[in-house]
Amino acid sequence: MRAALVASSYLPERGRLERRVDELARGLAKRGVEVEILTQGPAQLVPERREGVIIRRFPTVAGPLRFPAAPRLLERLRVAFPPFDVVDVHTRQLSLASAVASTRVRRLVFTPSVPVDAFANWRHTGATRAIVGAAVEIVCASEFERDVVCRIVPEANRRTQVLPDGVDMAALGAATPFDIDDIVVLAADRLNHATGVGRAIAAMPSLDPEFRLVVVGDGPARARLSAFAADLRISSRVRFVGAVSDEVLFRWLRTARVVVTLPGDGGSGSLVAEARVAGVAVVASDLPIHRQAAGRPGLGPVVFVAPRGSPLDVADAIEEAARLPISSGAALLPSSATSWESVIDSTWRLYRRLVGEPVDSEPERTPSEVVDLTPQLPKRRQSGAEPVISGVAQSGAEEGNARVWWQSRRRFENGMNGARRWP
Amino acid sequence: MLQPDGQLMSAMELELLDDGPLEGSHTAALREATLRQPLTRFVPLGVEVSVVIAAMNEEKNLPYVFSRLPEGLHEVILVDGHSVDETVAVARRLRPDIRILTQSGRGKGNAMAEGFAACTGEIIVALDADGSTDPAEIPRFVSALCNGADFVKGSRFAQGGASTDITRARSLGNRLLGAFVNTLYGTHYTDLCYGYNAFWARCLPYLRVDCDGFEVETLINVRVAKAGLIVHEVPSFEQVRLNGESNLHTVRDGTRVLRTIVRERLSTASETAVLPRIAYRLLGS
Numbered sequence: 223m224r225a226a227l228v229a230s231s232y233l234p235e236r237g238r239l240e241r242r243v244d245e246l247a248r249g250l251a252k253r254g255v256e257v258e259i260l261t262q263g264p265a266q267l268v269p270e271r272r273e274g275v276i277i278r279r280f281p282t283v284a285g286p287l288r289f290p291a292a293p294r295l296l297e298r299l300r301v302a303f304p305p306f307d308v309v310d311v312h313t314r315q316l317s318l319a320s321a322v323a324s325t326r327v328r329r330l331v332f333t334p335s336v337p338v339d340a341f342a343n344w345r346h347t348g349a350t351r352a353i354v355g356a357a358v359e360i361v362c363a364s365e366f367e368r369d370v371v372c373r374i375v376p377e378a379n380r381r382t383q384v385l386p387d388g389v390d391m392a393a394l395g396a397a398t399p400f401d402i403d404d405i406v407v408l409a410a411d412r413l414n415h416a417t418g419v420g421r422a423i424a425a426m427p428s429l430d431p432e433f434r435l436v437v438v439g440d441g442p443a444r445a446r447l448s449a450f451a452a453d454l455r456i457s458s459r460v461r462f463v464g465a466v467s468d469e470v471l472f473r474w475l476r477t478a479r480v481v482v483t484l485p486g487d488g489g490s491g492s493l494v495a496e497a498r499v500a501g502v503a504v505v506a507s508d509l510p511i512h513r514q515a516a517g518r519p520g521l522g523p524v525v526f527v528a529p530r531g532s533p534l535d536v537a538d539a540i541e542e543a544a545r546l547p548i549s550s551g552a553a554l555l556p557s558s559a560t561s562w563e564s565v566i567d568s569t570w571r572l573y574r575r576l577v578g579e580p581v582d583s584e585p586e587r588t589p590s591e592v593v594d595l596t597p598q599l600p601k602r603r604q605s606g607a608e609p610v611i612s613g614v615a616q617s618g619a620e621e622g623n624a625r626v627w628w629q630s631r632r633r634f635e636n637g638m639n640g641a642r643r644w645p
Numbered sequence: 646m647l648q649p650d651g652q653l654m655s656a657m658e659l660e661l662l663d664d665g666p667l668e669g670s671h672t673a674a675l676r677e678a679t680l681r682q683p684l685t686r687f688v689p690l691g692v693e694v695s696v697v698i699a700a701m702n703e704e705k706n707l708p709y710v711f712s713r714l715p716e717g718l719h720e721v722i723l724v725d726g727h728s729v730d731e732t733v734a735v736a737r738r739l740r741p742d743i744r745i746l747t748q749s750g751r752g753k754g755n756a757m758a759e760g761f762a763a764c765t766g767e768i769i770v771a772l773d774a775d776g777s778t779d780p781a782e783i784p785r786f787v788s789a790l791c792n793g794a795d796f797v798k799g800s801r802f803a804q805g806g807a808s809t810d811i812t813r814a815r816s817l818g819n820r821l822l823g824a825f826v827n828t829l830y831g832t833h834y835t836d837l838c839y840g841y842n843a844f845w846a847r848c849l850p851y852l853r854v855d856c857d858g859f860e861v862e863t864l865i866n867v868r869v870a871k872a873g874l875i876v877h878e879v880p881s882f883e884q885v886r887l888n889g890e891s892n893l894h895t896v897r898d899g900t901r902v903l904r905t906i907v908r909e910r911l912s913t914a915s916e917t918a919v920l921p922r923i924a925y926r927l928l929g930s
Binding site: 420453454 | 845850871872873874875912
């Protein structure tokens with residue numbers, strides 16, 4: 223079987239989309255699928271080869287012209303011989319998905335990525351309908367994404383399935399924390415205006431000096447965010463480590479006391495899921511996709527904040543999350559958490575079904591996927607005190623240890639302000 | 646005499662309205678200000694409000710300002726800018742519990758910075774000592790803060806606000822500078838250069854008042870916008886300065902305000918942006 227994974231961007235840029243494409247490509251190659259990753263980027267003379275996967279990059283710029291989708295990428299889809307059995311489009315850009323759909327490839331799988339809200343925008347509804355209409359299967363990363371897609375194109379309901387991002391629990395379990403005494407707050411995302419890293423930085427002046435923010439990831443807004451931290455006089459407390467490998471990211475996840483993910487919209491639940499599996503408290507924007515991730519199994523509690531609220535509320539939420547105790551003595555429960563292996567298996571079965579090959583039944587998960595992180599949790603987390611501020615009980619996906627932090631709580635539940643005195 | 650909200654006016658207010666130290670148009674302005682504002686005399690319970698008043702040679706205006714302060718305040722701090730009249734003595738006589746600081750430097754910005762640093766309340770309100778800003782509006786500011794705002798700024802140009810003090814030139818300059826800030830920072834300020842503001846004390850690290858002059862309000866408004874704090878505007882009435890001369894000079898201070906806006910914008914330019922960094926260094930020097 224030949225499969226093309228079309229990605230709007232790919233490594234070394236790191237984000238949810240890039241990680242998913244990378245995991246899928248390597249996993250499918252191990253299962254005997256002939257995989258090509260077709261992505262946009264600087265042109266290269268010779269295609270890369272990595273773990274049995276061919277990576278081709280095509281420029282979107284030709285002289286003074288800038289194209290919404292790389293013309294040579296589309297040409298490759300048209301003229302590849304033998305033709306691809308399955309073309310799976312992972313994209314943040316509707317323009318690329320539209321262009322691929324217009325090439326009339328044989329079996330188009332559409333995997334919309336963040337921000338899914340853009341697909342629901344009235345200006346993009348027509349394009350979304352065209353893409354979904356051309357796709358034989360739509361793979362969403364969350365129930366929320368599926369709801370959005372099915373709301374726009376109701377007839378796609380039968381062709382839409384949910385395959386959430388996986389969590390590499392073995393690598394998480396093997397990662398060793400960095401030796402840092404301060405309270406580490408981790409923000410890991412692409413650095414652009416939409417991911418809300420700026421809000422995490424803006425919250426730092428309101429937190430005690432022992433809180434340190436570690437920003438993992440890179441992007442066009444890195445210089446601006448760095449200047450923003452300097453302008454707030456907190457450069458010494460904010461560390462930009464850039465784009466790192468998964469192993470280093472997992473080490474930071476194991477080091478952090480609190481993980482923050484604060485996009486104003488869109489977003490993905492993958493960081494929330496990984497942090498919870500690692501037993502780290504999470505402060506997340508109150509978005510449906512985060513709520514669903516918080517409903518999945520894991521140890522780490524989740525504190526929600528308003529998606530476009532005050533940095534003071536973010537600071538309060540971080541303080542509360544840092545105080546929350548971590549469940550001790552409990553093993554992770556991967557029987558219900560999604561591993562990358564299960565995601566790859568599901569994708570492989572989907573491709574085989576599409577090309578008419580016999581499909582095996584759902585495989586059992588092996589015991590080797592069960593990892594107990596509790597002994598490796600930093601001691602300070604296990605001895606955490608009881609939370610000082612009680613959470614607001616919520617229903618549905620927020621059952622368990624998720625909490626909501628709205629402005630009104632800070633203002634009224636705790637002596638109008640609930641904040642520390644200044645100075 | 647009853648106020649519009651049904652509360653009795655104090656003897657001092659009645660004196661001021663009838664034949665106090667005010668005369669002519671001042672009395673009319675005060676009467677208008679008093680009658681148009683349905684104000685409460687109390688700040689909300691359970692919140693500690695500190696009031697910072699920067700004053701220099703304001704002995705004649707302090708009686709009116711202090712008479713209009715609402716009850717239930719946590720503290721009142723008067724920052725004296727080396728007055729040569731009886732400002733400090735009058736303040737102590739009118740309000741024995743007042744905290745008086747003598748500013749170490751010069752200018753309104755410096756006075757405000759030192760006053761803010763000395764506050765121990767949860768909410769800080771900054772107002773002028775010349776009587777142009779009405780302290781009786783403080784509960785309105787505090788209510789906005791308790792309803793979710795991080796920073797509340799008074800506005801003479803919002804619906805319900807007005808000014809009998811501002812000249813056409815200052816009004817025009819204020820609007821132009823306000824539009825400039827709104828364009829640069831995506832804000833919706835209707836009044837950039839008004840000195841009547843209130844905020845949670847936790848916002849102080851974001852303000853970092855480090856200027857001396859009348860550009861302090863602009864500096865605060867811009868830094869609040871840059872930090873992404875939740876800003877609300879409440880209408881406010883500015884009346885004519887009761888006594889004395891204003892130290893504000895339209896062109897000189899307008900230029901300083903403009904320079905502050907540009908400098909603050911350039912301060913967040915990335916290290917790789919050479920020209921903005923050079924311009925920032927030049928403006929900062």
